[in-house]
Amino acid sequence: MSSYSFHSRIAYLRQQRLLRLIATPFRIGILLLFTLVLTTSIFFSVQADTFYQGGTGTREDPYQIADCTQLQ
Numbered sequence: 363m364s365s366y367s368f369h370s371r372i373a374y375l376r377q378q379r380l381l382r383l384i385a386t387p388f389r390i391g392i393l394l395l396f397t398l399v400l401t402t403s404i405f406f407s408v409q410a411d412t413f414y415q416g417g418t419g420t421r422e423d424p425y426q427i428a429d430c431t432q433l434q
Contacts, residue, residue, distance in 0.1 A: 413432065414426060414427060414428075414432055415427065415428040415432065
């Protein structure tokens with residue numbers, strides 16, 4: 363009975379190590395994806411704010427368009 367529990371414990375530890383090896387790249391991938399989404403959203407919000415002559419794009423403070431490129 364003791365050899366069975368020893369072997370099952372070894373199998374359990376191997377499985378846990380394998381799961382940890384799989385989970386680590388998954389966590390890194392999730393972190394990279396989150397960073398990419400955050401960076402992209404910041405880039406586009408800054409780009410939209412600097413593209414027009416002024417304004418924030420709300421009803422109270424609409425974008426101010428100065429040339430044809432901004433209108434397109």
